[in-house]
Amino acid sequence: MLAKVKKGQIEIQFNWIFIFIVGVIILIFFLFVIRSQTKSADIELAGDIIKNLDTVVKSAQTTVDAEKIIAMPNVKISFICEPDTNISFYDLGNGVKKDTPYDIIFSQEKLSGYELISWTQSWDVPFRIATFQYLTTKRAQFIIVNDTGTFAEELNKSLPKGMNKLFINPNDNIVDNNYDYYKIIEFDGSKHTGDKPTKNVHKIIIHINSGQSTIDSYGTVKFDEPDVPIINFVKKASLFGAIFSEDADFYNCTMNKAFDRFEILMKLQHNRTGEIKDKLPAEMASCRNIFIVSGSDMDSLSSKKLVDAANIFEGSKKIMRANENLIRGKNCPLIY
Amino acid sequence: MGESIAIIVIVLLLIVGSMVFYAKIKAASIGEKKSLFQELDVIKLSQVAYGLSEVQCSFAEVSDYGCIDILKFTYLSNLINTSSGKTYFYYRELFGTSKIYLKSINNTGGVTYYELYHNKRNSTGNSSTFMPTIIYNPITVHNTFGILTVVKYD
Numbered sequence: 304m305l306a307k308v309k310k311g312q313i314e315i316q317f318n319w320i321f322i323f324i325v326g327v328i329i330l331i332f333f334l335f336v337i338r339s340q341t342k343s344a345d346i347e348l349a350g351d352i353i354k355n356l357d358t359v360v361k362s363a364q365t366t367v368d369a370e371k372i373i374a375m376p377n378v379k380i381s382f383i384c385e386p387d388t389n390i391s392f393y394d395l396g397n398g399v400k401k402d403t404p405y406d407i408i409f410s411q412e413k414l415s416g417y418e419l420i421s422w423t424q425s426w427d428v429p430f431r432i433a434t435f436q437y438l439t440t441k442r443a444q445f446i447i448v449n450d451t452g453t454f455a456e457e458l459n460k461s462l463p464k465g466m467n468k469l470f471i472n473p474n475d476n477i478v479d480n481n482y483d484y485y486k487i488i489e490f491d492g493s494k495h496t497g498d499k500p501t502k503n504v505h506k507i508i509i510h511i512n513s514g515q516s517t518i519d520s521y522g523t524v525k526f527d528e529p530d531v532p533i534i535n536f537v538k539k540a541s542l543f544g545a546i547f548s549e550d551a552d553f554y555n556c557t558m559n560k561a562f563d564r565f566e567i568l569m570k571l572q573h574n575r576t577g578e579i580k581d582k583l584p585a586e587m588a589s590c591r592n593i594f595i596v597s598g599s600d601m602d603s604l605s606s607k608k609l610v611d612a613a614n615i616f617e618g619s620k621k622i623m624r625a626n627e628n629l630i631r632g633k634n635c636p637l638i639y
Numbered sequence: 640m641g642e643s644i645a646i647i648v649i650v651l652l653l654i655v656g657s658m659v660f661y662a663k664i665k666a667a668s669i670g671e672k673k674s675l676f677q678e679l680d681v682i683k684l685s686q687v688a689y690g691l692s693e694v695q696c697s698f699a700e701v702s703d704y705g706c707i708d709i710l711k712f713t714y715l716s717n718l719i720n721t722s723s724g725k726t727y728f729y730y731r732e733l734f735g736t737s738k739i740y741l742k743s744i745n746n747t748g749g750v751t752y753y754e755l756y757h758n759k760r761n762s763t764g765n766s767s768t769f770m771p772t773i774i775y776n777p778i779t780v781h782n783t784f785g786i787l788t789v790v791k792y793d
Contacts, residue, residue, distance in 0.1 A: 321643060325647055329650070354676055355679075357683070358679045358683055361687065364690075365687075365689070367702070405733055425700075427700050430697060431692045432692065433692065564692075567718070567729070568693060571714050571715055572711075575708075575710045575711055575777075578714075579777060582778045583778075630699060636777040636780065637777070639697055639700075
């Protein structure tokens with residue numbers, strides 16, 4: 304009898320142990336399912352955001368000189384562009400990324416917030432080569448330091464109204480409003496001497512080539528980084544690119560993409576000019592020389608890179624003058 | 640003991656059943672998302688093709704939207720289809736698996752067909768967009784009506 308009672312007690316205890324073990328296994332299983340579902344939901348959300356953002360960013364690129372506010376969830380987007388390998392992409396973390404091998408986008412390395420500000424400009428050398436897109440947020444402040452001439456004011460008027468920009472005198476203090484990113488833009492000879500925030504401050508020094516009266520020309524930019532050489536810009540669209548870029552590497556990498564298009568467009572335009580010149584009717588024979596010279600100019604420009612900024616600018620001005628001659632009453636087809 | 644085992648078996652069956660149900664719902668939702676993304680891809684590609692500086696008409700520095708310069712179009716087509724190096728890969732990367740062509744319709748209703756790019760590979764379906772455009776000939780200084788068609792393969 305006693306043995307039977309003991310056997311019963313052991314059986315009950317064994318039952319409870321068995322239920323406990325199975326319960327723990329089921330609980331662990333559900334915890335595992337919840338964890339993996341949370342991870343895949345995060346990745347799915349990141350994928351959705353990237354896909355929709357890509358479509359919106361691409362649509363913004365089709366309109367030139369347009370400023371757009373793109374609403375987005377409060378995520379951190381990282382933009383990468385490496386000049387040595389020409390690898391460029393943006394990602395939201397979670398390993399979800401979008402390659403941008405041919406998109407000419409200038410941006411800081413990290414953008415965060417509920418709104419993305421997109422601005423586009425046409426890079427005309429002298430005809431449209433590409434649409435440059437600049438991305439920033441309200442959490443980045445661009446501070447333009449006034450210079451002794453007119454370049455700083457011209458730059459301030461050219462930058463879009465919707466971005467967070469400030470125009471100050473060289474000895475004014477910059478208040479730390481806890482932004483994620485400060486970019487101080489100085490022109491040669493107008494160094495900022497006032498107080499500035501201690502963190503997240505970047506600087507760029509612009510030199511417009513002597514003899515030029517507008518920022519829509521050529522010159523050099525110096526990023527405030529150690530051991531970084533002075534880099535050229537040609538036309539204002541590329542100057543804006545230097546201003547919006549995180550650093551010299553990002554700017555160089557993105558300009559490499561622009562020059563790939565530059566080479567293709569110059570060759571195309573050169574071929575087109577050649578065909579027009581060959582098929583000009585007799586009454587337009589006076590225009591033939593203009594097409595021959597411009598075609599030769601385009602051919603020599605097609606192999607140029609950013610280091611040849613001066614030659615590119617002067618060459619494009621020649622083509623532009625030739626085109627203007629045709630507009631002024633030669634009654635011939637235009638070069639562009 | 641026997642009852643415990645029976646309960647556990649029933650619970651496991653319920654868990655398996657609910658997982659199968661969830662997987663089917665998830666598969667349907669992924670299918671919907673896939674077709675949405677395909678449509679977004681077509682829209683993106685058609686905007687890229689329509690706004691290509693390489694083929695747009697221009698008067699001095701002012702680009703003319705909704706107008707394609709036929710000389711630029713044919714030269715770009717030759718450049719893409721005859722080059723094997725960097726230029727070809729550039730446009731292959733830009734356009735992907737798609738077909739982009741222009742149909743020019745003249746006054747008498749005659750149609751001329753210009754193909755810019757075609758890369759099909761092994762795809763099963765496609766989505767198309769049709770965009771009306773003006774086709775400008777800079778030599779004759781003549782405009783015709785055209786349709787730019789972008790076909791994106793799945």
